Amino acid sequence: MSSSTKDITVILVCRNQGRFVHQSVRSVEAAIARAAADHGATVEWMIASDTPSPETEEYLKNNLPGGAVQVLTGEGDISAARNRAAQEAQGKFIAFVGGDDLVAANWLSRAYDECSRSDGKRVFHPASVVVFGDRRLLFITPDQEHPDFSVDALFAGNPWPSIVFARAEIFRAHPFSPADRGRGFGHQEWHWVCETTAEHILHKPVPGTFSCCHERFGHSCIPTLAGGTGEPGGSVLIPPSKLFQPLPAHLAV
Amino acid sequence: MKRVLSTIKHQKEIKLIKESGLFDEHYYVTHYPEVKQSGLTPIEHYVKIGSAAGMKPNAYFDDAFYRDSNPDLKGSSANPLVHFIKYGAREGRDPSRSFKTRFYLERHPDVARTGVNPLWHFLNYGLSEQREIDNARDTALGPENQALYRELQDIEPLLPPFENLRYVPLLRAPTESLAGRAYFKLREALSKPFSHLLVLRWLIHGGASTLAMYHARLIAERLSPDSVVVLLVDDPGNSAAHLLPHGVRMVALDDLQPGLTGEDRVQVLARLIIEAQPQVVHNIESDIGWRAIERYHRQFSGTTALIGSIFMFCYNEAGIKVGNAVQYLNSCLDHLDILFTDNHDFKREACKSYALEKHNQDKMVVVYTPILSRFYPPDPDGASSKRILWSSRLHPDKRPDLLLAIARCMPDFTFEVYGGAAMSGPELEAIEKQANIRLHGPYRSSEDLPRAGIAAYLHTARHEGGAITLKEALAAGLPVIGPPIGLISEIVNPDTGWLVTRVDDPAAYAAAIRDCLSDPDERVRRVCNGQELLKKEHSWESFERAVGNLPAYRLPPRRS
Numbered sequence: 001m002s003s004s005t006k007d008i009t010v011i012l013v014c015r016n017q018g019r020f021v022h023q024s025v026r027s028v029e030a031a032i033a034r035a036a037a038d039h040g041a042t043v044e045w046m047i048a049s050d051t052p053s054p055e056t057e058e059y060l061k062n063n064l065p066g067g068a069v070q071v072l073t074g075e076g077d078i079s080a081a082r083n084r085a086a087q088e089a090q091g092k093f094i095a096f097v098g099g100d101d102l103v104a105a106n107w108l109s110r111a112y113d114e115c116s117r118s119d120g121k122r123v124f125h126p127a128s129v130v131v132f133g134d135r136r137l138l139f140i141t142p143d144q145e146h147p148d149f150s151v152d153a154l155f156a157g158n159p160w161p162s163i164v165f166a167r168a169e170i171f172r173a174h175p176f177s178p179a180d181r182g183r184g185f186g187h188q189e190w191h192w193v194c195e196t197t198a199e200h201i202l203h204k205p206v207p208g209t210f211s212c213c214h215e216r217f218g219h220s221c222i223p224t225l226a227g228g229t230g231e232p233g234g235s236v237l238i239p240p241s242k243l244f245q246p247l248p249a250h251l252a253v
Numbered sequence: 254m255k256r257v258l259s260t261i262k263h264q265k266e267i268k269l270i271k272e273s274g275l276f277d278e279h280y281y282v283t284h285y286p287e288v289k290q291s292g293l294t295p296i297e298h299y300v301k302i303g304s305a306a307g308m309k310p311n312a313y314f315d316d317a318f319y320r321d322s323n324p325d326l327k328g329s330s331a332n333p334l335v336h337f338i339k340y341g342a343r344e345g346r347d348p349s350r351s352f353k354t355r356f357y358l359e360r361h362p363d364v365a366r367t368g369v370n371p372l373w374h375f376l377n378y379g380l381s382e383q384r385e386i387d388n389a390r391d392t393a394l395g396p397e398n399q400a401l402y403r404e405l406q407d408i409e410p411l412l413p414p415f416e417n418l419r420y421v422p423l424l425r426a427p428t429e430s431l432a433g434r435a436y437f438k439l440r441e442a443l444s445k446p447f448s449h450l451l452v453l454r455w456l457i458h459g460g461a462s463t464l465a466m467y468h469a470r471l472i473a474e475r476l477s478p479d480s481v482v483v484l485l486v487d488d489p490g491n492s493a494a495h496l497l498p499h500g501v502r503m504v505a506l507d508d509l510q511p512g513l514t515g516e517d518r519v520q521v522l523a524r525l526i527i528e529a530q531p532q533v534v535h536n537i538e539s540d541i542g543w544r545a546i547e548r549y550h551r552q553f554s555g556t557t558a559l560i561g562s563i564f565m566f567c568y569n570e571a572g573i574k575v576g577n578a579v580q581y582l583n584s585c586l587d588h589l590d591i592l593f594t595d596n597h598d599f600k601r602e603a604c605k606s607y608a609l610e611k612h613n614q615d616k617m618v619v620v621y622t623p624i625l626s627r628f629y630p631p632d633p634d635g636a637s638s639k640r641i642l643w644s645s646r647l648h649p650d651k652r653p654d655l656l657l658a659i660a661r662c663m664p665d666f667t668f669e670v671y672g673g674a675a676m677s678g679p680e681l682e683a684i685e686k687q688a689n690i691r692l693h694g695p696y697r698s699s700e701d702l703p704r705a706g707i708a709a710y711l712h713t714a715r716h717e718g719g720a721i722t723l724k725e726a727l728a729a730g731l732p733v734i735g736p737p738i739g740l741i742s743e744i745v746n747p748d749t750g751w752l753v754t755r756v757d758d759p760a761a762y763a764a765a766i767r768d769c770l771s772d773p774d775e776r777v778r779r780v781c782n783g784q785e786l787l788k789k790e791h792s793w794e795s796f797e798r799a800v801g802n803l804p805a806y807r808l809p810p811r812r813s
Contacts, residue, residue, distance in 0.1 A: 023409040030404065102409055104401040128393035130402075136413055137422045140389045147318075148350060148428050155433025155524070159426025184551035210398055212405060212412060222426070235548050237523065244436065244528045246444045 004168065007041040008112055009091030011071075013048050013082055013162070017099040018055030023214075025065055027102040035108040043108070046071050048085040050078045079176035079188050086171040094171050098162040100219060102212040111165035114206045123166035123196065127205035129222065133215040139222055144202045151197060154243065158190035160203055161222055163211050170201060177239050185239040198242035266300050266335050270310070273338045274373050277311035283431060283512030284309070304332050313372060313386075315349035322347065342370045353387045360385055383422060390423050432517035435510035436524055442504050443529065448472075448807070449481045450531045452522065452542035455490035456483065456503065458697070459646070460721045461538040462493045464562065464595070464622050467793075468535060470498045471800055475808040478502075484525075486518050486541040496698070515541065523549045526557060532807045535560040543581035550588035558805045561585065562593040564718025565739050566602060567650065583607045590805035592617045595719035596740035618803065621740070622719045623796040624787050626699045629730035631780035636773035638708040639666045641766060642731060644696070644722050645714070648675040652713040653684055658759035659711070660690050663766065668711070669703060671696045699725035709734055709751075709769050709776075711762065717741055724791060727783045732776050734765045749783035 010028055014021050028045070035041040047064070048071040049056060060070060071088060073080040086094055093115055097103055103126070111124045118124075129139040142149050142159050153159060174196050176188045193203060213221035270276050281295045282288055285308050288298045299310050307317040319333035320326050323346060326336060333341075337348055345355040352372060358365040361384055364374045375386060399415055406412045413421070449472045456462045465483065472481040478500025485491060485505040494503055506518055513521070518541045526534055526545070534557050536542030546559055553559060567576030582603055586592060594600055600617045603609065609617075641663075645651040653676070660668045666689060673695035674681055684690055696702060699722070710726035710733045717739030724744065727733050733749075735741045736756035745752045751769050755761040769776055789795075801808050 026408045027405060030408075102405050102412075104398065105404055106397070106401060128389075130412070130418060132411060132413055136417070137424050138390060138393060138418055140393065140423065140425045142426055142428055146350075146428070150429040150434075152430045152433025152437055153427050154430075155436050155520070156427060156430035159428075182551070183555065184549065208392075208395070208397065210393060210401075212409070214409070214411070235551070237527065237549060237552050240528050240530075244440065244524055246440050246446070246529065 004090060004092040005042075006044040006091040007039070008035060008093045008095060008108060009044040009046060009085075009089035009168065010095045010097060010108065011046045011048050011082070011085045011089065012097050012099065013078060013085075014052065014056055014060075014099045015078055016049070016053040016056050018053060019059045019063075020214075020216075021056070021059065021099040022063065024097060024099050024101055024103075025063070027105075028097055029065060030105040031103050031108040034105045035112055038109040039112060041108070041112055044090050045069065046085050046089065048072075048081040050074065050081040051076050075178075077179045079178050083171075083175040086168065086175065089168055089171075091168055093165060094168045095165045096162065096171075098213070100214045100216075100221065101161070101163050102214070103163060104210050104212075107163070107206075107209050107211065108165070110206045110209050114204075115165055115167065118204075120167050120170065121200060122202045122204055123164055123170060124204055124206045125160045125165075126163055126209045126211040127207055128210040129161050130210060130212040131215055131221050132212060134218075135215055141205045143204050144197070145204060151243070154190075154194055154197060158187065158193050158222070160193060161211060161213060162189050165206070166201075170196070174199065174201075180239065181236075184235055184237060186236040187238045191238040191241055194238065194241040194243040263297070263300050266332050267296055269335055269338060270296060270300070270332075273334075273370065274377065275311060275314065275334060275338065275370070277376065279512065280311050281308070283510070286509070286511050289511075300332060304334065309349075310334050311372075311376060313349050313352045313375065318349050319346070337372075338370065342372065348372050351386060356388055357384070357386055385423055389425075390419070394418055431510060431512055432514075432520050435506060435513055435517065436521045438509040439504060439506070439521060439525060440528075442509065443482060443502070443525070445479060447480055447482045447502070447529070448476060448532045450526065450529070450534045451481060451483045452534060452536040452539045453483060453485050454487040454537075454539045454541075455485050455505075456493050456497075457490045458493045458695070460564065460595075460622065460719050461562070462496075463721055464719070465537045466493075466496050466498070467623060467625075467796060468537070468800065469501045471797055472808065473498045473501055475801060475811065482531075484522070486522055487539050492695075493697075515544075519544045519548070523552070526553050530556045532556075533558045533560060533805075535562070537562040538564070538577055540577065540580075543577055543585060546585050546588060547581060550585070554588070558590045558807060559588055560591045560593065560805065561589050563599075564595050565599050565716050566606075567716050570649065578603065586613050586616060589616055591803060593620050593800075594618070595620060595622050596717075596743060598739055598742060599718065618799070620796060620799045621791045622721055622724075623793045624721075624724045624728050624791045625793055626725050626728050628728050628784055628788070629704055631730040631732070631777045632705055632707075633773055633777055635706065635708050635731070636770050636776050638706050640703075640707050641666055641668050642671070642702065642707045642710045642726065643668055643713070644671040644699075644702055644710075644726070645712075646672045646675045647681065647684070647692075649680075650715050652715055654680065655713045655757065655759060655762070656711070657684050657687055657690070659713075659762045659766075660687050662759045662763040664689055666708075666766070667691060669693065669707070671702055699729065702726075702729065704729045704731065707731055709766055711766065712736070712741065713762070714738065720744065724787055727780065728787060730780060730784075732769050732780050733783065734762065734769060744783065744786060747779075749779050749786055751779075 032043045045068040050073045071085040125141050131137045177191050215221050276296050278295045291298050304316045316333045357371045402415050453465050469481050483503040489507040522545045563578050566574045566578045569575045604614050647653050668690045671693045710731040712723045712735030720740045723733050734751040736753050751765040753761050753765050
């Protein structure tokens with residue numbers, strides 16, 4: 001594990017988008033500049049990918065942003081790249097951004113501000129998401145501390161986008177689970193939300209922020225929106241989670 | 254006097270709330286299942302108990318919020334919803350955090366013009382029309398975000414124009430889930446580990462439930478009662494729960510959480526199996542169970558042996574095969590460790606219909622449901638009786654139409670019919686009107702059925718599995734008459750009873766009954782032979798041996 005020599009590490013998670021990741025890269029660059037301007041924050045910049053496609057490799061070879069670090073894994077599982085990047089990150093805070101996401105220029109700055117003021121038991125997401133491409137809609141993300149929010153909602157889906165900002169130790173203590181596609185387990189981000197919720201870590205929106213997510217090639221930006229279970233009638237489930245396991249006998253009612 | 258005044262007040266409130274259309278009974282009973290046990294109607298419960306306890310009359314009215322956010326109501330005994338109906342809506346007060354009354358009327362002037370209660374409008378029309386109820390869109394599209402969005406459009410020109418965002422659908426993730434609520438309640442009810450999960454449609458008197466109880470008993474005896482959980486997932490109904498072995502846990506999803514959809518049930522069951530990882534999941538004729546296995550067998554495999562029970566091909570009135578065997582046998586058999594059935598007839602037909610390979614044929618294990626009821630010697634005087642026993646649910650599958658036709662053929666006989674009515678309309682009325690059919694209603698066990706003075710047991714059905722009622726009648730000392738379907742053709746032959754091969758012909762059944770009674774000695778001989786067969790092949794010991802020794806059922810050897 002790295003010691004914190006930077007304020008923020010941004011990890012852009014590339015899922016073989018090839019050159020289509022370029023718009024995400026540019027939006028992150030703008031957000032990094034804004035965080036530095038607003039807070040004087042020092043930002044480390046990583047692009048994480050697992051078993052990248054030739055197109056993605058070529059894009060990264062020719063267009064790797066200045067100062068960006070590549071984290072490549074070869075395990076056939078994007079969680080491996082995410083977790084490796086989190087381990088190697090030098091930032092006190094980590095911001096994950098997906099390769100289909102565009103972050104508003106104020107995202108890192110606002111999230112950094114909010115997260116710095118909160119305790120270590122909160123993670124942050126944009127307050128709204130503009131979904132474009134296959135569908136067009138405006139998605140409002142919930143606040144786990146809102147009185148109307150019930151944790152049983154996490155049974156039906158993941159109400160937050162993959163863009164997340166939190167203290168680095170949270171990602172290290174709660175790594176993303178490996179995908180076991182052969183056994184029909186997936187939705188690692190949803191699973192991560194369940195695991196962190198089970199550890200009493202709260203998911204919250206950062207007021208006044210938004211992101212945009214490009215839906216294309218059948219990819220759904222927000223699992224909940226695809227249906228009650230991630231995929232309507234689909235056969236992929238999240239792996240076992242502490243959130244859904246029986247209480248230990250000594251705690252059972 | 255105080256009580257009388259309170260009652261009058263409640264009655265007035267109930268009337269007003271009912272007329273307002275703001276009480277969502279479905280919401281109330283699904284969110285507060287305890288109402289069912291209160292002896293009150295849902296709206297009475299809300300007025301008398303629920304409101305004060307913070308229970309909500311619909312998803313968008315929050316009594317506690319309304320009281321807290323309106324200081325003028327502090328100390329008042331006024332029901333918040335009644336206040337909102339009479340005054341609050343007109344005064345622009347918000348019924349909950351999520352619904353903004355003034356916003357709704359301002360954003361939707363067509364509603365304001367009608368003068369109707371805005372919350373009523375939203376619940377009845379606005380919700381399905383996706384009308385907005387707060388300023389979430391305005392907040393998201395504030396001036397600062399507009400500027401930031403323009404910057405992003407420079408990067409990604411495919412972004413829709415900012416102005417269009419005022420019209421795209423606004424979506425929110427659900428903040429609650431009935432399925433999730435059901436799952437968490439189930440988790441709490443089953444906090445103690447278990448190794449065997451028996452998944453049933455319901456637990457009412459019938460073949461599948463009887464068999465489930467024997468499996469539960471076997472697991473409880475070989476392991477412990479704690480090791481087995483009986484989960485009723487499809488339908489309400491647990492009238493046969495008293496027959497479960499002592500200490501075996503039984504949970505009905507409908508008791509935990511009303512209002513679940515079929516998909517909710519599949520998800521709850523799948524999650525339970527994935528999280529609890531029982532050694533064995535045994536699905537006994539549950540549609541929900543089959544759907545879960547069909548879709549999620551990959552996730553269940555590795556840790557959990559998947560066992561199924563299907564007993565027959567069912568046929569609809571047009572003679573077309575229907576039911577679980579058609580729906581799931583072919584699609585699920587590859588993923589099962591064992592498929593139990595209780596008659597060779599069905600196994601033969603399934604193997605032929607689906608061209609099953611040898612290894613899949615071997616998975617189909619025929620195990621007879623044991624007959625644990627007491628055996629009685631045949632009553633020789635029964636031959637001179639004119640009373641025929643028929644016991645089953647009055648359901649079209651059991652051919653009550655044929656029973657009626659037989660009764661009409663035999664006006665000198667009385668047909669004693671035991672079993673609840675699962676049909677209605679002219680068909681049932683005709684049976685009720687037939688002078689020589691006496692309806693006795695449901696019964697709890699075969700011991701409740703008459704033996705003395707009964708001439709014979711008559712079995713009619715469109716399709717049949719293990720013919721448990723017929724076996725029980727035989728054990729009770731009655732000669733049995735039935736068609737050669739399912740297990741009946743393995744039990745009934747000219748040495749053990751009267752098989753009616755012209756299965757739709759009432760005259761053939763009448764002839765068999767008269768033949769049965771024509772020779773009292775032969776009648777007794779066939780009953781005794783039939784009972785010998787049951788004792789040999791349909792005993793608890795043979796069931797225990799057949800199931801308990803299957804490695805996939807994961808039971809330890811029998812204790813000495």
